[in-house]
Each structure stands twice: as C-alpha cells, then as structure tokens.
Amino acid sequence: MNISLAHSPDADDIFMYYAVYFGWVDAKDYNFLNTPLDIETLNVEALKGTFDVSAISFALYPHIKDDYALLRTAVSFGYGYGPKLVKLKDQKLKKNFRVALSGKNTTNAMLFRIYYPEARITYMDFLEIENAVLDGKVDAGVLIHESILNFSDKLEVEKEIWDIWCELSGSDLPLPLGGMALRRSIPLNRAIEIENILIDGVRVANDKKAELSKKLEDEQLVRIDGKLLEKYLDMYASNDSIILNNLQIKGIEKLYEIGYKSGEYSFLIENISDYLIPNEYQNLRNN
Numbered sequence: 001m002n003i004s005l006a007h008s009p010d011a012d013d014i015f016m017y018y019a020v021y022f023g024w025v026d027a028k029d030y031n032f033l034n035t036p037l038d039i040e041t042l043n044v045e046a047l048k049g050t051f052d053v054s055a056i057s058f059a060l061y062p063h064i065k066d067d068y069a070l071l072r073t074a075v076s077f078g079y080g081y082g083p084k085l086v087k088l089k090d091q092k093l094k095k096n097f098r099v100a101l102s103g104k105n106t107t108n109a110m111l112f113r114i115y116y117p118e119a120r121i122t123y124m125d126f127l128e129i130e131n132a133v134l135d136g137k138v139d140a141g142v143l144i145h146e147s148i149l150n151f152s153d154k155l156e157v158e159k160e161i162w163d164i165w166c167e168l169s170g171s172d173l174p175l176p177l178g179g180m181a182l183r184r185s186i187p188l189n190r191a192i193e194i195e196n197i198l199i200d201g202v203r204v205a206n207d208k209k210a211e212l213s214k215k216l217e218d219e220q221l222v223r224i225d226g227k228l229l230e231k232y233l234d235m236y237a238s239n240d241s242i243i244l245n246n247l248q249i250k251g252i253e254k255l256y257e258i259g260y261k262s263g264e265y266s267f268l269i270e271n272i273s274d275y276l277i278p279n280e281y282q283n284l285r286n287n
Helices: 011-021 039-048 058-063 107-115 126-134 145-149 161-169 188-207 209-218 226-236 246-261 280-286
Strands: 002-007 031-036 053-057 068-070 076-078 084-088 098-101 120-123 140-143 155-160 175-183
Touching (some): 002 011, 011 031, 011 209, 039 053, 039 058, 053 058, 076 226, 084 126, 098 107, 107 120, 107 140, 107 161, 107 175, 107 246, 126 155, 140 145, 145 226, 155 161, 161 175, 175 188, 175 246, 188 209
Parallel strands (some): 002 053, 098 120
Antiparallel strands (some): 053 175, 068 175, 076 175, 084 140, 084 155
8 A cells, every 4th residue: 555655854754764664664565655845845735635644843733633633653842952043143133023934834933923923034945044044134043953953153042942932831841843644534444554653663763773873874865964963863853752742742732722822723722632543443453
C-alpha cells in the first residue's frame, strides 16, 4: 500500500523518519513515498489535504482537525528554548517594527502575532530570514530550525519565543512546535499500523543515534554535522519525540487555549485525546 508522507528537510525530521526510509524498521506492506518540503509549504499542503501523512506545525492542526488525526510520534517541543527573534546589535525596535517570519501557520508566528500585534510582518522561507535582517530588508526576524544555533555575530537575540510562550501561557510547559498528522480517510486498522511504524522509526533512530547521524552526514542529507547536529537532535529529536507524554499534551492544549482566546481560532480544542488515533481499537481486536 502506497502512503504519501511529507516531512521537512530539517535535521530533526530527517532523523526521525529515515530509520523507516533505510529499512531499519518493519514497514509491513506499506511503501512510504516521502517528500521533503519546508514547514510552511507542508502546512499549506495539509490545508489542501495533499498527503496521507504530513509533518505540520502544531498551531496549524485546529484548521485541519476534520480531515486529519494528530499522531503521537515525531514531535518536536522546546524545553527552555525554541525559535529566536533576532535583530542587528544595538538596534532599538519600534512598536511597529518590520519582521520576517517563516510562515503564517507556524507556531512561532502565531505566538509572535499575539505578543507583537503592531509589528509589520513579512513571511518568507526561513533560510532567507537571517540575510533579510542583515541586509536591512526587515528590522528583525524569527530564526527557526538549525538557524538558532549558528547565526551571524552581527545579530543579537531580542526575544526568545520560549519566553513569549511562558508569558502567554503562565507556565513552563513544553513549547509545542511540530508534529505529524494522518488523513482520517485511511481505515482505522491501517492508521494504527502506520502510526506504530513511525513510532518504531523514531525509537530506532534514537537507539542508533550515532550510527544514523553518521549515515545522514555521510550521505549529505542534513545541513549541519558533528557536534552541532548532535546538539540539535538532542533538542528536537530525542527520546521525548518518540511518543506524546502528558506534559506535552498539556502544552498543546494550552497553545490552543491561547490561540482561541486571542482570536486565532474560532473554536477551542480542549481535549487532544479526542483527536488522536484511537489505538485502543487494536487492543480490542487482539483480545
């Protein structure tokens, strides 16, 4: 059975999926046809229902809840860290400063809009944001993915999105950044199998972290390497990415509460469990 699966070309997504790609887990009778796309393109394509399985920003999910179930695996959260709002050193930002964001459907963009309602936003590919700030096309920009670890020394951090999250949520819950969603039209027994394969993929990736990281570097499948890759994966593709835990679920629910109260959503998702694949069905069948 062919399954179209889309993920970003960023190191964390590559790492979490490529144990499946390399055949290190049993994919049963599924043939995963993977497509790498930047995160905002993934969000836009998810709104169209393009792929069977897709990486998405958590902030997008309420907009696709009727067509996609949220997966429990391949999740990325911030724990005291996350995207960074940067500007030229010693520059003072006005209330209506010009800013570059990586896409209107991303989690960092939603939190930014709520926190900085007067900022003038330009959306662009995240790989272009650092240079846009350096060249003066914008006054500031939010760096994401690997960019947060290695940016020009001409720039300084104005605000951590983590700090914005803590202020808006009134907590230090994990910051929900990216997850995966699966098309609801896929039969339930198949959906459960696919989720379990992807869970196994993230688990095996972490169990064989050194081996997989070296293979990804050797085949030039990631943009960073060495200690920088190790640090990045520890942040966004660790054992905490294998399967959603209770604190992560609370973080997602808090994100949707903030979005609802701020007018980003017209409805409130209160219980994430209602939107996950009901894997208890498999236990009932096996019994």
